[in-house]
Amino acid sequence: MHSFNDIFETYNWDEVKASIYAKTGADVEKALSATKRTLEDFKALVSPAAAPYLEQMAQLSQQLTLKRFGKVIQMYVPLYLSNECSNICTYCGFSYDNKVRRKTLSPMEIMQEVAVIKAMGYEHVLLVTGEDNVTVHVEYFKKVLELIRPHFAHISMEVQPMDLEDYAQLTPYGLNTVLVYQETYHREDYKKHHPKGKKSNFKYRLETPDRLGQAGIHKMGLGVLIGLEDWRTDCFFTALHLHYLEKKYWQSKYSLSFPRLRPFSGGLEPKVEMNDRELVQLICAYRLFNEEVELSISTRESPHFRNNIIKLGITSISAGSKTNPGGYAVEPESLEQFEISDERSPADIAKVISQQGYEPVWKDWDNCLT
Amino acid sequence: MLKIADKTFSSRLFTGTGKFSSSALMEEALVASGSELVTVALKRVDVRNNEQDDLLIRLKYPHINLLPNTSGVRNAKEAIFAAQLAREALETNWIKLEIHPDPKYLMPDPIETLKATEELAKLGFVVLPYIHADPVLCKRLEDAGTAAVMPLGSPIGSNKGLKTIDFLEIIIAQSNVPVIIDAGIGSPSDAARALEIGADAVLVNTAIAVSGNPIRMATAFKIAVEAGRIAFEAKLASPVSHAVASSPLTSFLDA
Ligand code: SF4
Numbered sequence: 001m002h003s004f005n006d007i008f009e010t011y012n013w014d015e016v017k018a019s020i021y022a023k024t025g026a027d028v029e030k031a032l033s034a035t036k037r038t039l040e041d042f043k044a045l046v047s048p049a050a051a052p053y054l055e056q057m058a059q060l061s062q063q064l065t066l067k068r069f070g071k072v073i074q075m076y077v078p079l080y081l082s083n084e085c086s087n088i089c090t091y092c093g094f095s096y097d098n099k100v101r102r103k104t105l106s107p108m109e110i111m112q113e114v115a116v117i118k119a120m121g122y123e124h125v126l127l128v129t130g131e132d133n134v135t136v137h138v139e140y141f142k143k144v145l146e147l148i149r150p151h152f153a154h155i156s157m158e159v160q161p162m163d164l165e166d167y168a169q170l171t172p173y174g175l176n177t178v179l180v181y182q183e184t185y186h187r188e189d190y191k192k193h194h195p196k197g198k199k200s201n202f203k204y205r206l207e208t209p210d211r212l213g214q215a216g217i218h219k220m221g222l223g224v225l226i227g228l229e230d231w232r233t234d235c236f237f238t239a240l241h242l243h244y245l246e247k248k249y250w251q252s253k254y255s256l257s258f259p260r261l262r263p264f265s266g267g268l269e270p271k272v273e274m275n276d277r278e279l280v281q282l283i284c285a286y287r288l289f290n291e292e293v294e295l296s297i298s299t300r301e302s303p304h305f306r307n308n309i310i311k312l313g314i315t316s317i318s319a320g321s322k323t324n325p326g327g328y329a330v331e332p333e334s335l336e337q338f339e340i341s342d343e344r345s346p347a348d349i350a351k352v353i354s355q356q357g358y359e360p361v362w363k364d365w366d367n368c369l370t
Numbered sequence: 371m372l373k374i375a376d377k378t379f380s381s382r383l384f385t386g387t388g389k390f391s392s393s394a395l396m397e398e399a400l401v402a403s404g405s406e407l408v409t410v411a412l413k414r415v416d417v418r419n420n421e422q423d424d425l426l427i428r429l430k431y432p433h434i435n436l437l438p439n440t441s442g443v444r445n446a447k448e449a450i451f452a453a454q455l456a457r458e459a460l461e462t463n464w465i466k467l468e469i470h471p472d473p474k475y476l477m478p479d480p481i482e483t484l485k486a487t488e489e490l491a492k493l494g495f496v497v498l499p500y501i502h503a504d505p506v507l508c509k510r511l512e513d514a515g516t517a518a519v520m521p522l523g524s525p526i527g528s529n530k531g532l533k534t535i536d537f538l539e540i541i542i543a544q545s546n547v548p549v550i551i552d553a554g555i556g557s558p559s560d561a562a563r564a565l566e567i568g569a570d571a572v573l574v575n576t577a578i579a580v581s582g583n584p585i586r587m588a589t590a591f592k593i594a595v596e597a598g599r600i601a602f603e604a605k606l607a608s609p610v611s612h613a614v615a616s617s618p619l620t621s622f623l624d625a
Pocket of ligand 1: 085087093096
């Protein structure tokens, strides 16, 4: 059975990048007027040549999103279970070489956090850990899922990539969604940012969505960490990956995120800066390329940006997030993965959403359906 | 070039052998069509004495591949038996799977077709199933190991064209195997349209066989299919629906 790696290997980073930067206004106009957009159209839409067309892209993105999703925004919140990690990632506060106190929540602590999250109104939760197979392994996840499943309608996970058998074991425990970001599709740069640990295996990470598809996961999330490499090229590879997965694992749903590198303790300066205008361009390009994919925005972005992005094409948003284990109740001062940028409460965000004529949706799935 | 399983085709027009007023006319029309894949109903050929079979003798051209079909069977079990018979008699592991329990409209049975495809793929057949324009079924067939899918454009023999076009477009967009529009194509313009929207090939029989001049009509189809394919490759310009900026969505970026 072949995997995305076979397709990926037929592409050359520099050639893709050059072809994106060679796109012209005419290519963008063609992409805008197409009824079905191809990967070449996507390149045009993320190219510098598309900058003057941003308002038109935004209008189209809004129309398409309304057509498919209506006026609703899904609310979700992360629950950090652990900041232990045996990898070195140059951009992350949890990195192994960052000498800070480590913490993994016990069952009792998890329930304390859950109580706060539930009180905020959440039904969809995203479980996050560092990548440490000794403390946060399949057996730990099983226990956590068992514990929290009765309290949530939808459970997502953003943890270390696992083997097919592990995913297959976790789905019966109520795991609905798995997010796994490639960070960057630039092989050499990937090596530079992940010098040590299991995560340094580029191919294993690249093939994780294939394993998720084979395990029949309900939904998977893809993306890159914006700031590590040329974002236009990286996001093209994300689109290519999505395109492949959708055709092959046609029973799964997909979501995309576009996290921009954020400051954290001991942090790395982004190699590439992406400004707000460019992030809007990317969001619209994703929407124009794929009408069904869910687009998600986190509290990494500023309140001003988040207020205005609601109408542009995104479909889910987090609010009131803590990015440290125990951050909600148990140990508010433990180490954060990154600083958040929008501190407003879920109720405030819900109000902003309603004021724009949209409905904040807290529950949009039910475990009893899986 | 179109590739299905281990074969490549330079013509994207596939044809059938039924309904011609004579086998001589059939032969001439099929040659004029340039078709390289011709489907033959197993029930119509003399499988035990196929060296003498008039239909088969007329199709003995080096560029023509035979595609036996299972027309007449009503369930997976019968279809598998027919396929095995065809493999032996015609020395090909290609099979056009047609299962229609309903003798009036000849509607394909999706459940039996899926079952038979699974089984036949395991037995090493190159399966080309005739089905409804059902996108989910197409994906299920793909998972089952089909070599291509053959959704119908409109009821078989109806000459009504691409009545299922919305579903065909979805099938084409998400398929990992060639999509051949089978049934319902009534005119060369239907065939051109099918290729324009990205179908890999069309299968035409009735529209050629029962036309006023089957040989001329076969030629017309040949040209139409070529034109449709060129148009697809050249990427059609689509109708423009320019967005009207009522209240700008991006002005917040200037703040
Ligand atoms: S990004 Fe993930 S794997 Fe890398 S250091 Fe942070 S938690 Fe560990």
